Amino acid sequence: MPRYFAIVPAAGSGSRFGAEKPKQYLGLLGRPLIYHALAALTACPEIDRVWVVLSPDDPWWPQYDWSELGSKLETVRCGGATRAESVSNGLRAAAMVAADDDWVLVHDAARPCLSAEMLAALFADLADDPVGGILAVPVADTLKRADAEQRVVATEPRDGLWQAQTPQMFRYGRLSEALAKCSAVTDEAGAIEALGLKPKLVRSDTTNLKVTYPADLALAVMILRGRK
Structure with missing residues (x-):
């Protein structure tokens, strides 16, 4: 039976957030933001091990106590200049224990509201899938294409x-x-698509948000408090 592993690339600076420290270390309900993402992964019984890929010179990680997350959690200081590079380095770090047919889940460090139900849906939908897939939500809002002056030049159809x-x-x-073949991508699915394959979309919901701007952090607080 294939095993499940997780990689969390956490070498980014979070420059769009505009904080003094990388956003994965910003406070969220008394813990660093990344703690909540790691807690969801380490608590999942199907996942054998979770690697956090840090920047080689990250000074923030040692300042926190991660012991409550248990023995599944490992850190590797091999983060790269891009997400794809960090994930690739994390995969190499996992080479001693992971087989080709094992599953790897790559999760954003700044996506703290992942739930056990979302993970269960991912495992169930992809258990026998020949390609793999991602959590995703259908686009609900009307999409506008802008010009250089931020004026609408077209309304884009959102179907599909x-x-x-x-x-x-x-x-x-x-x-x-x-x-290895296509590193110029913004997510892992993009690299799989470049091989000519079609990842499966597993329906999630909007509570699995990525914290990118300060307002997102306030939303994450409300989501996590609501679950408790």
Whole structure:
């Protein structure tokens, strides 16, 4: 039976957030933002191990106590300049234990509201899938294309459009191959698509938000408090 592993790339600076520290270390309900994402993954019984890929010179990680997350959690200081590079380095770090047919879930460090139900849906929908897939939600809002002056030049049809989330789950061997061949991507599904394959969309919901701007952090607080 294939095993499940998780990689959380956490070498980014979070420059769009505009904070003094990387956004994955901003406070959220008394914990660093990334803690909540890691807690969801380490608490999942199907996942054997979780690697956090840090920047080689990250000074923030040692300032916190991660012991409550248990023995599944491991850190590797091999983060790269891009997400794809960090994930590729994380895959290499996992090579000693992961087989080609094992599943790898890649999850955003700044996506703290992942739930057990979302993970269960991902595992159930992709258990026998030949490609793998991602959590995603159908686009609900009307989409406008803007010009250089931020004026509307077109309304884009939203039929068939989905907003990608994480985790994104693919076989270890195939994901390693895809990122080696196509690293100029913004998510793992993009690399799989470059191989000519079609990842499956597993319906999630908007509570699995990515914290990008300060207002997102306030939303994450409300979502997590609501669950408790």
